[in-house]
Amino acid sequence: MKATVYVTLKAGIHDPQGEAIRQSLSTLGFDSIQGVRVGKYLEIEISETDPSTTEATVKQICEKLLANTVIEDFRFELRAS
Amino acid sequence: MNIGVIVFPGSNCDRDCAHVVSDICGRQTSLIWHQETSLATIDAVILPGGFSYGDYLRSGAIARCSPIIEVIIQFAQNGGLVLGICNGFQILLEIGLLPGAMLRNQDLHFICEDVYVKVENASTPFTNRCESGQVLKLPIAHAEGNYYTDPVTLSALQANAQIVFRYCDKDGYPTQTTNPNGSLDNIAGIQNAAGNVLGLMPHPERCAEALLGSEDGQKIFLSLINSLTTDSSSIAQHPIAHETS
Structure with a gap:
């Protein structure tokens, strides 16, 4: 199966990188941009066919390595590869 | 006494730490490759600064997968002294030996400069050669040193005197303008x-000898050595000078 994982800073955690991008967009004239949050996107191939087993595996790898749950949230989508 | 310095791919302050321990402080040190699985002959562990695994994913995140990490966790749980400097501090946060996490510096810059830090707790195994409230001038060099933790943990850190160093001005006052990276409560x-694991962002190994302009950092290493010595009077008041050969 294939997993797409999104790791994002938790709400309320200051994101200076996102803020710098927002300011740059404002400089380019995109005045309607209110806020930007930067995160990570990962594509993962898993040699599993059972969705529930895969879900458990992906949740585990997110918690153990891909996200630092002190400051980051994660979510993911699964599909057959 | 043998102080182990862990070497990850991308560590770059490992030899500096070993130099300070062996050549400046005159104690045995061992460089320990991260693939090792034993600390049997080691009395204290230093996780040095650098860019372990190129800071991929997050600073210190990949290092947690190294075989030596489980051994270090066990070592710390048994009361062994563990000192993490800069990237070593980030690794200690990632492996959960210390609470919290590092965010990008507030202004997004990689900051490389001397800063003043106040010794808030001089009763630790890593600061017992400092005076309480003493101001040290130490260099920092990092892009992710913006310490963050949740309010409950921060209160616990404050209440238990777990904040050992805070960024301050030269007179010891922690202010907004002396906070280089946006760390909560000026935490350095x-x-x-339990008091046996310390992480700090400044680099004491880079200012541990007069030749480098400051000896302030030496106090951290001498404190650690002092803690490992049952008879503290045997520790030389003046460290053994580096003998050139």
Whole structure:
């Protein structure tokens, strides 16, 4: 199966990188941009066919390595590869 | 006494730490490759600064997968002294030996400069050669040193004197303008609740000899050595000078 994982800073955690991008967009004239949050996107191939087993595996790898749950949230989508 | 310095791919302050321990402080040190699985002959562990695994994913995140990490966790749980400097501090946060996490510096810059830090707790195994409230001038060099933790943990750190170092001005006052990276409560270094694990962002190994302009950092290493010596009077008041050969 294939997993797409999104790791994002938790709400309320200051994101200076996102803020710098927002300011740059404002400089380019995109005045309607209110806020930007930067995160990570990962594509993962898993040699599993059972969705529930895969879900458990992906949740585990997110918690153990891909996200630092002190400051980051994660979510993911699964599909057959 | 043998102080182990862990070497990850991308560590770059490992030899500096070993130099300070062996050549400046005159104690045995061992460089330990991260693939090792034993600390049997080691009395204290230093996780040095650098860019372990190129800071991929997050600073210190990949290092937690190294075989030596489980051994270090066990070592710390048994009361062994563990000192993490800069990237070593980030690794200690990632492996959960210290609470919290590092965010990008507030202004997004990689900051490389001397800063003043106040010794908030001089009763730790890593600061017992400092005076309480003493101001040290130490260099920092990092892009992710913006310490963050939840309010409950921060209160616990404050209440238990776990905040060991805070960024301050030269007179010891922690202010907004002397906070280089946006760290909560000007935190530059913290210890765990048991008091045997310390992480700090400044680099004491880079200012441990007069030749480099300051000896302030030497106090951290001498404190650690002092803690490992049952008879503290045997520790030389003046460290053994580096003998050139």
